[in-house]
Amino acid sequence: MNTSARGWGRAERLDADRLADGLYAETGVRLVVEGPCPGGQVGAAYVRWPDGHRSVLKWRPHTKLADFRAGPLAVSEVLRNAGYPCPATELAAQVQHAVVLVQELLPGAKTDRLDHDGLTRALALNQEQAGRLADRPDIPRLDLYLREDGPGYCLHEPLRRHNLRTAALERRVSAAGSDHPEPMAGNDAVHQDFHPGNMLAVDGAITGVIDWDGAGRGDRRFDLVTLRFGLHTQESAPGVTNRLDEILDRMPDDVLRPLWAHMSLRMVDWAIRHFTPAEVEHWLDLAERRAW
Known part of the structure; x- marks a missing residue:
């Protein structure tokens, strides 16, 4: 079920350039936005790090980073440590009301x-x-x-x-x-x-x-x-x-x-x-x- 067609999250859309600017202001890490990932109602974007490797930029609006770390990020970390194929979170920051994430780009x-x-x-x-x-x-x-x-x-x-x-x-x-x-x-x-x-x-x-x-x-x-x-x-x-x-x-x-x-x-x-x-x-x- 593609989220763009069926709706699973909040209706606010991702503005990747604005979020990348906010992430830079909070962390000092400058990411280059390459373009949107296919699918998704809220959306995600491909970004490139200063060292050249590519990742995925996402956001979770109206969310506190502490809550997100205690819930979803903790779950994915437990699974990943057990060998489950979920992406690593490479960077997470609070940007105004949203949690902004940079996650590993998995193959496929x-x-x-x-x-x-x-x-x-x-x-x-x-x-x-x-x-x-x-x-x-x-x-x-x-x-x-x-x-x-x-x-x-x-x-x-x-x-x-x-x-x-x-x-x-x-x-x-x-x-x-x-x-x-x-x-x-x-x-x-x-x-x-x-x-x-x-x-x-x-x-x-x-x-x-x-x-x-x-x-x-x-x-x-x-x-x-x-x-x-x-x-x-x-x-x-x-x-x-x-x-x-x-x-x-x-x-x-x-x-x-x-x-x-x-x-x-x-x-x-x-x-x-x-x-x-x-x-x-x-x-x-x-x-x-x-x-x-």
């Missing part, structure tokens, strides 16, 4: 079409996330926002107001939240945006997983539900979606229900506020596919 291009080998690799990577944060109680647990609004996403009121169908969905989401108190249980590393657009590949082989900006502690199976929503918008090889559905079918109801409710709320709310009525129906069709 974003995955446009997930085949069976790609799904096998994605499932193996997801398994590697299991229990990784058991020794890091300082890393916060993730909220699902089933009973209250999230920070700029997972808003309930748009669903209540849009139409009868979205209002009914919101009631189901709230009911799931009442039955399954937050935050998410578990000590797994959770990406929270684990879809093909955030997987890099070379000749079809996944070489890295990027965009850990929402990462935290919880249940790694959350990422499999996210992946299923991602496959709803991107082409995949025949049988790939059915294969993932079979894996979700085997999840206990008390695990799958709140995770499915979160993704349903997340995508329908974002479509209501940022896209067309057809997009809203698109996500409702998937949200209602399971009897949760």
